[in-house]
Every structure is written in structure tokens, then in C-alpha cells.
Amino acid sequence: MEHHLALSARGVQMEYRDRQSGKRLLALENVDLDVPDGAFVSLLGPSGCGKSTFLKIVNGLLRQTSGEIKLHRVAKGREDAMVFQDASLFPWYTVTDNVAYGLVCAGVSRKAARERVQPFIDLVGLGGFGDKYPYQLSGGMQQRANLARALAVDAAILLMDEPFASLDAQTRELMQAELLRIWNAARKTVVFVTHQIDEAVFLSDRVVVMAARPGRVIADITIDLPRPRELSVKRTPLFQDYGERIWGLLAGRQEETASQGRAS
Amino acid sequence: MARASTADGPTFRTVLPRQRRRRSAAQRWYRRNERLVLSLLGIVAFFAVWQLGADAGIVDRFFFSSPSEVAIAGWAELQRARFWEDVRVSSVELAVGSALAVIVSVPLGLVIGWYRRLSYAFDPWLNFLNALPRVALIPLVVLWVGLGVEMKMLIVFLGAVFTIMVATVEGVRTVERQLLDVARSFRASEARIFTSLVIPGTLPFIISGLRIAVGRVLAGVIIAEFYAQTQGVGVMIAKAAATLQSDRMMFGVVLVTLLGIILYEAVGYAERWFQRWRPSLDLEETT
Ligand SMILES: Nc1ncnc2c1ncn2[C@@H]1O[C@H](COP(=O)(O)OP(=O)(O)OP(=O)(O)O)[C@@H](O)[C@H]1O
Ligand SMILES: [Mg+2]
Numbered sequence: 273m274e275h276h277l278a279l280s281a282r283g284v285q286m287e288y289r290d291r292q293s294g295k296r297l298l299a300l301e302n303v304d305l306d307v308p309d310g311a312f313v314s315l316l317g318p319s320g321c322g323k324s325t326f327l328k329i330v331n332g333l334l335r336q337t338s339g340e341i342k343l344h345r346v347a348k349g350r351e352d353a354m355v356f357q358d359a360s361l362f363p364w365y366t367v368t369d370n371v372a373y374g375l376v377c378a379g380v381s382r383k384a385a386r387e388r389v390q391p392f393i394d395l396v397g398l399g400g401f402g403d404k405y406p407y408q409l410s411g412g413m414q415q416r417a418n419l420a421r422a423l424a425v426d427a428a429i430l431l432m433d434e435p436f437a438s439l440d441a442q443t444r445e446l447m448q449a450e451l452l453r454i455w456n457a458a459r460k461t462v463v464f465v466t467h468q469i470d471e472a473v474f475l476s477d478r479v480v481v482m483a484a485r486p487g488r489v490i491a492d493i494t495i496d497l498p499r500p501r502e503l504s505v506k507r508t509p510l511f512q513d514y515g516e517r518i519w520g521l522l523a524g525r526q527e528e529t530a531s532q533g534r535a536s
Numbered sequence: 537m538a539r540a541s542t543a544d545g546p547t548f549r550t551v552l553p554r555q556r557r558r559r560s561a562a563q564r565w566y567r568r569n570e571r572l573v574l575s576l577l578g579i580v581a582f583f584a585v586w587q588l589g590a591d592a593g594i595v596d597r598f599f600f601s602s603p604s605e606v607a608i609a610g611w612a613e614l615q616r617a618r619f620w621e622d623v624r625v626s627s628v629e630l631a632v633g634s635a636l637a638v639i640v641s642v643p644l645g646l647v648i649g650w651y652r653r654l655s656y657a658f659d660p661w662l663n664f665l666n667a668l669p670r671v672a673l674i675p676l677v678v679l680w681v682g683l684g685v686e687m688k689m690l691i692v693f694l695g696a697v698f699t700i701m702v703a704t705v706e707g708v709r710t711v712e713r714q715l716l717d718v719a720r721s722f723r724a725s726e727a728r729i730f731t732s733l734v735i736p737g738t739l740p741f742i743i744s745g746l747r748i749a750v751g752r753v754l755a756g757v758i759i760a761e762f763y764a765q766t767q768g769v770g771v772m773i774a775k776a777a778a779t780l781q782s783d784r785m786m787f788g789v790v791l792v793t794l795l796g797i798i799l800y801e802a803v804g805y806a807e808r809w810f811q812r813w814r815p816s817l818d819l820e821e822t823t
């Protein structure tokens with residue numbers, strides 16, 4: 273069923289340089305990642321391990337220091353669209369105009385774009401809030417508008433940077449189920465960044481575990497849970513096994529870094 | 537406001553809701569128009585003190601006249617064709633000079649602020665020109681264009697153009713990096729980055745620039761008219777002062793002040809229109 277790779281990264285290295293001190297910081301070291309077309313892959317790791325950096329490189333917002341990234345070309349529309357970590361809405365646009373932004377950038381007229389994004393606004397549960405300005409929304413609602421904006425451009429790959437981080441537990445679970453539904457219906461490829469182990473396991477075909485300083489991939493775990501998944505899958509032993517395995521990887525890594533810190 | 541109720545004893549501090557009082561129609565009208573009423577009251581109080589001071593001899597009528605005399609002189613002035621001609625000339629000079637300043641300074645400021653290399657090249661000049669007292673240029677401007685309206689328009693223009701430009705350049709630098717990432721992520725064209733991000737993000741700064749410019753253009757037009765001595769409200773003020781008609785002179789001053797207030801209000805109106813996406817800063821709860 274998967275005919276080709278949607279995304280392929282080889283030896284991606286990213287070095288930030290501090291403007292004042294000139295010090296270098298290795299944010300990503302030798303990252304390899306293959307994401308098949310239609311797959312749902314999560315990046316999981318501690319804060320500062322370069323997850324956002326990786327997505328920004330894929331999205332073209334940053335240029336890697338070395339290595340190569342290939343995105344499969346699509347016949348029409350965009351290869352990739354980003355859901356930003358901080359709800360980054362234009363404060364001077366209404367919800368509708370914010371969600372329509374990607375389409376307008378792609379050359380769709382404002383009027384047509386406003387009409388075309390209505391289903392996406394409804395989809396994320398913001399129906400009736402289209403004329404509100406971002407300051408009139410809660411943090412979670414802003415985050416949902418942020419998601420709708422990326423969905424609206426209908427890109428082949430969705431790059432999602434902790435899109436549900438500021439949602440309450442219930443809304444978060446609803447959105448997770450909703451995202452799986454959209455992903456399944458629209459046959460999209462998703463690269464999903466999160467801090468939360470259970471979120472990663474629940475959503476993904478594969479969970480890529482990363483470690484910090486320098487940011488790198490330490491494990492790539494295939495999640496063999498049947499699809500479509502219901503929320504009840506979270507209570508199965510298999511689900512919990514995956515969770516514990518990943519938790520062990522992250523915790524072990526932390527002890528290791530801590531002891532390295534003491535040794536040096 | 538929290539109110540401690542004695543029934544609670546020392547352990548609790550009870551927080552009660554704001555009490556809603558029943559208000560009469562007059563009270564409600566007042567609360568809606570509070571700002572207008574209080575500012576008018578301030579103006580009335582000023583004129584009352586001036587008038588009473590003049591009547592009592594504390595304020596020297598010879599220099600300061602009095603509101604009633606100014607009003608009478610003003611009324612007489614309003615009947616004269618010459619007066620209306622002065623107002624017309626001053627208004628045209630102001631309007632043309634200010635409009636040109638905005639048309640030139642805002643786009644230039646946006647572009648200079650956005651393109652780093654341009655701003656490196658222009659910053660020293662902008663700071664120099666903005667610091668330069670523009671009135672010092674009047675003799676030079678007269679050499680270029682003579683004593684006509686062009687000279688006065690040019691002085692008005694020079695008074696505002698760098699002020700607004702400096703504010704605009706400054707504002708562009710506050711545009712949020714995060715939002716720029718969003719625009720780039722959706723492959724916004726350079727033109728769209730300007731219309732969707734740079735211009736709305738800079739608007740608050742442009743508006744503050746306009747506020748400062750209001751004072752500068754008024755000063756510019758009056759001083760230029762003093763210098764040229766041809767036509768305009770400035771000439772009327774200067775002539776009245778020279779002939780010791782302090783009531784006429786004061787009428788001219790009040791007129792210019794009024795013009796300033798109207799311009800300020802216009803800027804404030806523009807601000808509220810452009811920034812309706814902002815949460816209101818009205819700290820008092822609406823009741
Ligand atoms: N623009 C930048 N300049 C310099 N260093 C940066 C920059 N952006 C990120 N870094 C550094 O690169 C590292 C990785 O940052 P990144 O934002 O990719 O982490 P992250 O995994 O997304 O973290 P979080 O989970 O907290 O969002 C961090 O150590 C950070 O300090
Ligand atoms: Mg991040």
C-alpha cells in the first residue's frame with residue numbers, strides 16, 4: 273500500500289551559532305528518518321532535543337548545516353504544511369481570515385478562500401467563531417485555529433509541532449481522535465512532535481525517540497496496534513507496554529546524561 | 537472590591553460581587569459620555585479662570601486679553617473675507633504638506649526598516665535629519681522655492697516626514713519573528729508579507745509617529761508663515777501682536793489650538809479603526 277517515501281532525511285546536521293559569543297550548538301546530529309507515504313510518525317523527546325528544529329528544516333524555514341532532505345513531489349498543491357508550536361495567529365485577522373491565510377498565499381481569492389475554509393473551521397470545533405479575533409479566543413481555541421489553517425491548504429505532509437500542548441485533557445483526546453479520522457480520510461502523511469508518550473503511541477505507526485545535547489535519534493519503535501484505534505486502546509496491556517518501553521528509553525537517557533554531567 | 541464582613545470573623549475575607557446600582561437615565565447618559573463631559577468641563581474651567589482673572593485684574597488684559605474680548609474679536613474676524621482667506625491658505629498648506637509627508641515617509645520607512653542593508657545605510661541620515669531643527673532650514677528653503685505657499689508646504693512636509701519615518705522604521709523592527717515564520721511557511725510572497733504582517737504590525741508605531749507629527753506640522757506652518765509674512769493664520773497672529781491687538785492674536789492662537797485638537801482626534805479615530813483587533817485597554821469594568 274505504501275508505494276514511496278513521503279519524506280527522507282539523511283545525515284541531517286544542524287548547528288546554531290550564537291551571534292554574540294560565536295559559540296556553536298549542535299541541535300541535530302546525524303539524523304536519518306524515512307517516513308512512508310501515508311504514515312503517521314511521531315517525534316518524541318525531551319525539551320531542547322531539536323524536534324522543532326527538524327520540522328523547520330523540513331518546512332524550509334531553516335537550512336540544515338549538512339545532510340539532505342527529500343520530500344516527494346505532489347502533482348498539485350503543497351508538499352508540506354506546518355502547525356506551529358505556539359498558536360501563531362495574526363492578531364489583526366479574524367479566525368476565518370487566519371485559517372484562510374495559507375490559501376490566500378497560494379493565490380486563492382480572499383472571498384473564495386473564506387468559503388473554502390468553513391468546513392475546516394467547523395471540523396476543529398470553531399463553528400460560529402469565524403468572526404472573532406484571536407484575543408477573544410482561549411488558548412486551546414487558538415491552537416485549533418492554528419490546526420485548521422494547516423489543514424486548509426491540503427498539503428500531502430502535515431508537520432505538527434506539539435499542536436495539542438495547550439489543550440485540556442478531554443479536548444486533547446477528542447482532537448487526537450479527530451486527527452486520526454482526518455488522517456485516515458484524507459490519506460495524509462503526518463510528522464507529529466510531542467512530549468507525551470501516550471499521545472505518541474496512540475496516534476502513531478512509528479514513534480521516533482530522540483535525546484538532547486546533541487539532538488539525535490535513539491530509537492525508532494513501530495507501534496503494532498490495530499487501526500482504526502478507539503480511545504479504549506489506551507487501556508490495553510499492549511499499549512501500556514509500548515508506553516513503558518519508551519518511558520524506559522527516555523528515563524535511562526536522562527540518568528546517563530546526568531551521570532555524564534557529574535563526571536565532566 | 538472585596539469587603540470584609542464582620543459576620544465571618546477573622547478567618548475569612550469575603551469577596552462580594554460589584555454592586556449594581558439602579559441608575560437614573562441621566563446617570564446612565566453621564567456614564568456613557570463621561571469622557572466628553574469631563575474634558576469639556578476642563579476647558580470651561582480654564583476659560584472661567586482666565587475670564588475671572590482678567591476681570592479681577594490678576595491677569596494682565598494688555599498681554600492676555602480675556603475670553604469675552606477674544607470671543608468678540610473672533611466674531612468680528614469671522615465676518616472678514618481676509619480671515620477666511622488666511623484660514624484657507626493655512627489649511628491647504630497643512631493638508632498638502634502633511635499628506636505628502638505621510639505618502640513619502642510610511643512606504644519609505646517600511647522598506648528601510650524591512651531591508652536590513654537599507655537601514656544600515658539610511659539610519660545615520662534619518663537620525664541626523666530627525667534631530668536637525670527644521671526651522672533652521674527655512675532660509676535655505678526660501679532660497680530654493682521663494683516665499684510662496686510651496687515654501688510653507690515644504691516646511692510642513694519637512695517637519696513631519698522624518699518623524700513619521702523614524703517611527704515607522706522603529707516599528708518594523710518589532711514585527712514578530714514567529715509570525716514571519718508563519719508567513720514564510722505558507723510561502724507568502726514578499727508583497728503579501730508586507731500587507732499581512734509588516735504593515736499591520738507597524739501600524740501602532742506609525743500612529744504614534746503621526747501623533748508627534750501633529751505638533752510639528754502646526755509649528756511648521758505657523759513659523760513658516762511668520763517668516764514669509766504673506767498669508768495665513770500665522771500672519772494674522774503676527775500682525776495682531778505687532779499692532780498690540782492681543783484679543784485678535786489670542787483668537788488666532790485658540791484657532792490653531794483647535795486645529796491641533798481636531799488633528800489629534802482624527803489620529804485617535806484612525807487608531808481605533810485600525811486596531812479594532814486589539815483587546816480594549818479600558819481598565820474600568822463596563823457596567
Ligand atoms: N534560533 C536559535 N538560535 C540558537 N539556538 C537555537 C535556536 N533555536 C533553537 N535553538 C537551540 O537548539 C536546541 C533545539 O531547539 P528546538 O526548539 O528544536 O527544541 P525542541 O525539541 O523543539 O524543544 P521543545 O520540546 O522545548 O519545543 C535547543 O537547545 C535550543 O536552545
Ligand atoms: Mg519545540
